[in-house]
Amino acid sequence: MTALDVHRAAMVGRFQPIHKGHLKAMLDILAHFDELVVVLGSAQLSHELDNPFTAGERMVMIRLALSHAGIGPDRYWIVPVPDAPMHTVWVPMVLAYCPRFKVVFSNEPLTKRLFEEAGFEVRPIPFFERHLYSATEVRRRMLSGEPWEELVPEPVAEYIKAIGGVERLRALAKTDKVVR
Amino acid sequence: MTALDVHRAAMVGRFQPIHKGHLKAMLDILAHFDELVVVLGSAQLSHELDNPFTAGERMVMIRLALSHAGIGPDRYWIVPVPDAPMHTVWVPMVLAYCPRFKVVFSNEPLTKRLFEEAGFEVRPIPFFERHLYSATEVRRRMLSGEPWEELVPEPVAEYIKAIGGVERLRALAKTDKVVR
Amino acid sequence: MTALDVHRAAMVGRFQPIHKGHLKAMLDILAHFDELVVVLGSAQLSHELDNPFTAGERMVMIRLALSHAGIGPDRYWIVPVPDAPMHTVWVPMVLAYCPRFKVVFSNEPLTKRLFEEAGFEVRPIPFFERHLYSATEVRRRMLSGEPWEELVPEPVAEYIKAIGGVERLRALAKTDKVVR
Amino acid sequence: MTALDVHRAAMVGRFQPIHKGHLKAMLDILAHFDELVVVLGSAQLSHELDNPFTAGERMVMIRLALSHAGIGPDRYWIVPVPDAPMHTVWVPMVLAYCPRFKVVFSNEPLTKRLFEEAGFEVRPIPFFERHLYSATEVRRRMLSGEPWEELVPEPVAEYIKAIGGVERLRALAKTDKVVR
Amino acid sequence: MTALDVHRAAMVGRFQPIHKGHLKAMLDILAHFDELVVVLGSAQLSHELDNPFTAGERMVMIRLALSHAGIGPDRYWIVPVPDAPMHTVWVPMVLAYCPRFKVVFSNEPLTKRLFEEAGFEVRPIPFFERHLYSATEVRRRMLSGEPWEELVPEPVAEYIKAIGGVERLRALAKTDKVVR
C-alpha cells in the first residue's frame, strides 16, 4: 500500500474542548477507516467564551484523549485550519491543509452543505447522549462551577486544570469582545 | 510525567520539500528531546516555484520521511502555520498554534531574531552538506531534469512522483505570479 | 457623447435575491438616467441564512430580471464588490470597482451616510409595498414553505429552483456560522 | 534619564468618545507615572452605533480633554491600534505600535487576561460613577436627545458638535451593518 | 433554453489595458460559445506601473472595445475578482463570483494549472502577434512616449486619454511601492 492508497476519513470540529462524545465518534470512524484526519476548525480563535483554548492546546488534548483510548498518532492527523474569508473557499482551504481524504463526518449544517456541494460523501456523526456530551455543556459547567470533568477524557481534564483553563474561561466571562 | 512536563524542541521550516538534510537534523534533535514540534511555515503557500507543495502534501512527506527513519508520530507534531501579517506577531502566532516548546532550532536569520527577542533559546541546525541538501537544490534539479531523488528520503520521492509534483513544478515554471 | 459623459446612477444592495421591489426601483431609475450601476454588495458572502446566493448567482438573477422587464445589459452594469475592512474605505472601494456615477440610490442608513460624507447626492428608493417586497420576506417564505415565487420576477424564481436555492437555504437553517 | 528609563503606563480603550470618567482615570495614572500611553483600540472602526468616531477624531478629542485638564502632550502618547486577527497576537501588536510601557490599566476582562498572560502587571481603573460616566451612556443620550454634554469635557462636546457627531450617530441609528 | 443551459467560456486576464490581441481572442471565443465571462483578475490593483487602471476603468474599456467590434453586452459578462490569499482558493473564488462556465481560455501557466487541477478544460488563447499586442508593450510605449494608440481599439485609446491614463502612468514611473 502506498501513501496515496490510504483510506482516510475527516472529522471537522472546533474541539473546545474535546469531550467523550467526540472521542467515541473518532473511535467509531477509526473502526472503519485506515486513518482519521481531525480538522481543527477556527484554529485562529482562542480566549473567547465559546473558543477558550488555542489550537496548540486543543491539539495536545486530542492526542491525550486518543492515546488514553489506545489509539496512537500513526492512525490520525490533527490539522489546525483557520477560518476562511468566504464560505465558498473553506472546503478548498481545508483540502490544501490536509492529507487527502474521501469521506467527511459532520453534523454541522454548513459544513455538510459545503462538502456536499464540493462532491464529497458526508456522513452524520452518531453522537452519544448529545445533550450531555457537548463542548457547550462542558464550558457551561466550567463557568457555573458544576462538575465538568466527567464529560471529558480523564487526561484532558487534568491538562485543562494544569494550564489553568477554567480560570481563563471565568476571566473572560464578562467580556463581549469577539474577533471580527 | 504529565503533558506539561514534556521536553519539546521546535524546528521551523517550509519543507518544500523535506530533504535528507532536514531529516538528519530532526533525528539529531530527537536524540536530545522528548518530542519535536515541526513548525510547517508559510502553510498557505503552494503552486509557486519556491513553494510548490500544499501544507497537506508537506505533512504527508514529513511523516513518510520520519517513519522511514524509524521515528513514529508519537515523537513529534507537525503544525501548519500560515504567514503572519506583521513579523512581530509571528512568534505569538506560532505559540498559539503549537504545543508548548522550550528550544527552537533554526538557521534563518529572521526566525532566529524573532524567537530571541521573545526570550527563547535558539540553536543552529548543523546541516549536513548544505549546498547539496537544500530544498532550493531539489527544486532546481526537478526543473532542469537532473536527478533529484537522491536528495530526499525514498518514500518522499515516491510520493512526489505519485502526486505529479515534478509536473506541477514545471507547469508553473513560466509564471511570475505570487500571492501578495 | 463620449464614455465620460454618460449620466449614470448607482443602486446599492445585496440582492439576496433580487425581488419585484428591486426591479421596480431599477426601472424607475433607468427612466431618468442613461445607465444604472448595480453595486452588488457583500459579494464575498454566500451560504448564510441572510446571504444564501453567490455573487455569480446574483448577477445571473439580476440580468434575468432586467431582461424579463425589457431592459438589455447595455443599459446597466452589475459590479460585485466585497465588504471593506473599514467603513471609511468602503465608498472609495466601490468607486474603484465601478464605472463613474453621479447619483446614488439607497435607503440603507450607513450607505447613505457614507456616500453623503463623500460628497455624493443620495436619493431614497421609493420601494413599492416594502413589507411584502423584501429579500428578508422572500427568504422567510422559502424557509417556512410558504409561496415566495410571486415576490420575485418569474425567471428569477425558475433560476432559483434550477440551482436548488431553496434546498440550500433550508440546509443552512440550523447553522449559526457566519464569516467574520 | 534616557528615553528607555521613562516610567510609562498604558490605558486601553476605544474612547467612543472620551468622557469625564476616562479623563479622571488618566489624571490619576499621570500622578504616578512619567508618561501615559493611550492605546486607542479598534482604530479602524467608525460609523457604527457603538463606534461612531474615526481614530483621527478620537485622537483630537483626547488631546482636547487632556489640554483642558492642564496636561500637555509631552506627558502622553496617543496610539491608534487596529483590531488583531487573533486574540493571542493582540498584545504583541500593541507592543509593536507603542512606546514601551510597564503597567497596564484596564477593566476589560479580555484585555486584562491577555496582558496578564503576557506577563504584564494589570491594574483596575477606579472609574468614578461608572453608570454615569460611560461612553455607552453618552451615545445613548445622543441618540435619545437627552443632555450628554455634561458627561464629556467641555471642548470635547464642542468638537463633537462642530464635526456633526450627533447627527452622524442618529443617521446610523437604523443600520444593522457592522464590519466583520 | 434556460439560464442553466447557456454554453459559456471564461477568459482570464488583468486587461491593463485591453488591447487588440485581447479583443481578437474574445471574438474568436464568442464565435464558438453563447456567452463569454471576462474574469477581470487582480481587481483590487490600480495605480501601479504594471496595474495602472482601476477595475471600474477596465470594465468600461472592455465594453467600449467589444461594442466597437459589434458585440453587445448580452453576449458577455465582466466580473471583477480580487486576488486570493492562497493560490488553491483562487479558482473556487472565481467560480463564486462568476456565472457558471465550462471552458477556460488562458495562456498563463498558474491560471492553467489551477483550473486543470480543478477539473476544467483549459484552452490556449491563440494571440495574434503577441510581441506587439501585449499590455506590457502598451504600457512601455505610454511611458516612453512612443505611439501606443494603434495597439488598442480606438474608443479605448480615447477613453484612456479622457481619464488622463498616460499622465497617471508617468506619474507613477518612479515609485517602487506595491501593495503586499
Next chain:
Amino acid sequence: MTALDVHRAAMVGRFQPIHKGHLKAMLDILAHFDELVVVLGSAQLSHELDNPFTAGERMVMIRLALSHAGIGPDRYWIVPVPDAPMHTVWVPMVLAYCPRFKVVFSNEPLTKRLFEEAGFEVRPIPFFERHLYSATEVRRRMLSGEPWEELVPEPVAEYIKAIGGVERLRALAKTDKVVR
C-alpha cells in the same frame, strides 16, 4: 480659534529611521503651519532590512528628534497607519486615522498622485543633501559598519544604540523574508 480651525499640514514617510533631512523638512513645514501631522506609514512593518524599527520605536525617535530641535509635541501629531489592501483606499484610510489636514508634503510619486487624485494640495519636500540624508543611506552605513550617527539627530542615535537597533539590522542582513 477652535479645534477645527487649526491649519495643519501632513508629512508622509516610513521614518526608518528619522534622519536630519526629515527633521529639517519638519521644521520648515512647522514654520508655515500651526501643526504637523506626521503620517507614520507602513506602521505594521518592522524586522526587515528596509524596515527595521517598529512603529512604537519610530514614534519615540520622532519625538526625540523634534524635542531636541525645540519643538514640543503640542505642535505635531504622530499617527501610525498600516498599509492599505488597495492603493485607492490608502488616502481615505490615512484621513480616518489622522486629525484633519489641508496640505500634504511628499516626494514619493504614488503618495503624491493618490493625494492629488483625492483633491489635496501636495507640495514637494525640499530635502537638504538628499544623497546623504536618506534612511537608505543610514541603514547602509549601519550594515557596513561605517559611521551613521552623524546622519541622525543625536538623541535618535543614542536611542537606536540603547535598543540594539544596529545589532537587529545586522541580524536580519541575510534573510530574504518579507511580509506579503
